[in-house]
Amino acid sequence: MDHATGAMGSLILKLGELLKEEYKLQTRVKEDVKDLNRELESMQAALRKVGDVPRDQLDEQVKLWANEVRDLSYKIEDIIDKFLVQVMGTKPAVKPRKLKWLKKKMCDLFTVFMARHAIGDDIREIKARVEKVAARRDRYKVNDVDPAGPTMVDPRLSALYKDRKDLVGIDDSLSELTKMLSIRDGEVSKQLKIVSVFGFGGLGKTTLAKAVYDNLKVQFDCSAFVPVGRNPSMKKLLTDILFEIEQKYRDSSTSSWDERQLIDELRTVLEKKRYLIIIDDLWDKKTWELVKSALMCNSCGSRIITTTRIHKVATTTGEVYMLQPLSPDLCKDLFHRRLVGSKIKQPNHLSTEVHDKILHKCGGVPLAIITMASLLVGKPVEFWSKVYTSIGFGHEKNEVVDDTRKILLFSYYDLPCYLKTCLLYLSIYPEDHLIKKDSLIWKWVSEGFIHEEPGVGLFEIGERYFNDLVNKSMIIPVEGDKYNGIITGCRVHDMMLDMICLLSKEENFITVLDSDEQYTISHCNARRLAVQ
Secondary structure (H helix, E strand, O other), rough: HHHHHHHHHHHHHHHHHHHHHHOOOHHHHHHHHHHHHHHHHHHHHHHHHHHOOOOOHOHHHHHHHHHHHHHHHHHHHHHHHHHHHHOOOOOOOOOHHHHHHHHHHHHHHHHHHHHHHHHHHHHHHHHHHHHHHHHHHHHHHHHHHOOOOOOOOOOHHHHHHOOHHHOOOHHHHHHHHOOOOOOOOOOOOOOOOOEEEEEOOOOOHHHHHHHHHHHHHOOEEEEEEEOOOOOOOHHHHHHHHHHHOOOHHHOOOOOOOOHHHHHHHHHHHOOOOOOOEEEEEOHHHHHHHHHHHHHOOOOOOOEEEEEEHHHHHHHOOOOEOOOOOOOHHHHHHHHHHHHOOOOOOOHHHOHHHHHHHHHHHHOOOOOHHHHHHHOOOOOHHHHHHHHHHHOOOOOOOOOOHHHHHHHHHHHOOOHHHHHHHHHHHHHHOOOOEEEEEEHHHHHHHHHHOOOOOOEEEEEHHHHHHHHHHHHHHOEEEEEEEOOOOOEEEEOOOOHHHHHHHHHHHHHHOEEEOOOOOOOOHHHHHOOEEOOO
């Protein structure tokens, strides 16, 4: 849905181009173009609302309507592009001899006349189709689609209840984070301390925070571990903190309290207590500022830990602990534990090459390793290579894979529509490819994905889009020179790339062909084709 919104934006700009005097459209055709433009702007607004809702939560009629708008926008864009090429292509680059020039001029005038006549007919036909699609929008009440609400069942919930002995590679991180929370030289022993755990989705931020919480909570007067998530209910969030801090409030009539009353009560309760509070899965600074206002900045040696996959949120909350992927040895350990339930050596009959390729694809991300292992449990080892090359993280029907997909989609649906379109475009690149930043931004510009802003260049806006994707942990920045810290490119984690490719394929945004796939191109309705 989201790439359709982006495509619609560039299409509206092209329609505006048609109204320029140099194209000399008939007055009636110009009026049709203006009407079409207004209706497409209305559809674009509806598509934005649809794009904010996870696909599995959409009504089937709304999905069909969005797909119809997508195909229609492609059709209109093709018509306009054909017209612009016919008209602009008639202008000679150099002056030929007079007789040849006269003949060519006559042919060009005829071509332009026919093009203007044809686009008039095409615009009228398209306008009629758009009106029908608009009627279906009203009939299906697409404008009434609500954005995704608070997540009721969070697939990360199981991370809170893992047995310590089942956790792999957490000891070093646990020790480092605990050390950051302790008193250092020169610090006031009783001052409030805040540490934010930052990292890519699936690295184990929640698991680490819960392990630290379980270790340290006995040292505090009161404690709370509260998940936030996307689009949180602030009232519920504050109520959850209050309930965990003081059990007595569970039996009181706090349901009628507003946010202001909850904040006041929390500040009163925490004023003279040494507390440990974990705010898990923060997505925006606004939520943090409200939560922070409720947590009393006392001088009792209290500690707050936040977890987030958004870098700007992490730096806003406090000192940052950047969670790193697992080392190769720990990856193997976790992989084998998940396969057979206990730590064993690599099976002799398992190809080292296949084994290493599987772990390389996981990139040290615990969630990815667990997901891949869950796909291979019970499957004959000789078929592992086939499984690895054919499924990825976005295609298999499996409960663990579904949970992984949901965790990745949390990040995806948090993006504005223009960033979703830019992200989906990355499906043109193969795994482990170093994507050059400048080249990527110019490709976004040429596709019309960059929204114009007064007084700002398109490339500069594209750089901001690129930095936003880095900040939201969607892409991995690559420095051209480790000494100057300048970002010159990026990579996409394999787990994320699989998800991007799946979404792109579902929406017919980009069709990817590789050496293992046999497609008959003439029968493939591809909008964009990437050959890898």
